[in-house]
Amino acid sequence: MTSPIYVALDTPELERAKAIAQRVRNHVGGIKLGLEFFMANGSHGVQEMAAIGLPVFLDLKLHDIPNTVAKAIQALRPLEPAILTVHAAGGRAMLEDAKAAAPAGTRVVAVTMLTSLDDRDLSSIGVAPDPHAQVMRLADLARASGVDGIVCSGEEIAAVRAAWPEGFFVVPGVRPASGPAGDQKRVVTPRAALDGGASILVIGRPITQAEDPDQAARNIAATL
Numbered sequence: 001m002t003s004p005i006y007v008a009l010d011t012p013e014l015e016r017a018k019a020i021a022q023r024v025r026n027h028v029g030g031i032k033l034g035l036e037f038f039m040a041n042g043s044h045g046v047q048e049m050a051a052i053g054l055p056v057f058l059d060l061k062l063h064d065i066p067n068t069v070a071k072a073i074q075a076l077r078p079l080e081p082a083i084l085t086v087h088a089a090g091g092r093a094m095l096e097d098a099k100a101a102a103p104a105g106t107r108v109v110a111v112t113m114l115t116s117l118d119d120r121d122l123s124s125i126g127v128a129p130d131p132h133a134q135v136m137r138l139a140d141l142a143r144a145s146g147v148d149g150i151v152c153s154g155e156e157i158a159a160v161r162a163a164w165p166e167g168f169f170v171v172p173g174v175r176p177a178s179g180p181a182g183d184q185k186r187v188v189t190p191r192a193a194l195d196g197g198a199s200i201l202v203i204g205r206p207i208t209q210a211e212d213p214d215q216a217a218r219n220i221a222a223t224l
């Protein structure tokens with residue numbers, strides 16, 4: 001069975017990203033490249049990482065007017081990422097245009113409420129302090145817009161899966177039982193996220209900051 005773990009290679013250093021990917025490649029299902037990597041290495045860096053042979057999740061969390069997001073995705077088309085993120089809060093037209101602009105084989109997933117936020121953070125941006133309701137609302141919007149799925153925390157995944165059985169769901173903010181949460185606020189274990197119905201798990205620092213990333217990935221895989 002292919003591993004549901006996508007390792008988040010959050011580094012600006014191409015050689016470090018390559019080295020970690022090579023070390024963990026037998027214990028993960030794919031690699032995630034985000035803003036930090038993309039700002040430093042651009043499309044060329046993504047192509048070099050793709051050559052390693054694992055599926056690439058390009059996590060740029062696009063959020064702008066529909067035309068700008070669609071043009072940005074058109075510019076990324078040659079990369080043919082397996083997964084691409086946009087922000088659900090960009091609204092229906094943006095989500096529709098993002099999906100239309102993406103290559104046929106790319107799953108477009110909409111970030112709902114970042115796992116680094118909690119109810120107080122919602123209040124501070126003028127949104128009702130109810131993470132569950134906010135995620136469900138944005139999941140409905142994402143589904144109606146025709147994108148492939150959403151990103152949410154492990155706290156909401158079971159309800160999201162029940163409401164959208166065929167959706168593709170990405171769960172970050174997962175931590176092995178003993179690990180530090182760092183800047184993440186809505187955290188569950190990898191096992192709990194998978195049991196709740198996650199399609200894939202995004203795991204960064206628990207693997208990349210470990211003394212032995214390969215062993216860390218193995219240990220997490222053994223709990224699934």
Ligand SMILES: O=C(O)c1cc(=O)[nH]c(=O)n1[C@@H]1O[C@H](COP(=O)(O)O)[C@@H](O)[C@H]1O
Nearest residue numbers: 008034113114115151172173202203204205
């Ligand atoms: O879209 C994401 O991947 C994402 C969404 C979200 O709500 N929270 C979140 O942490 N992420 C990403 O998931 C990764 C989590 O990394 P760690 O906290 O180190 O495991 C980072 O690359 C984040 O950018």
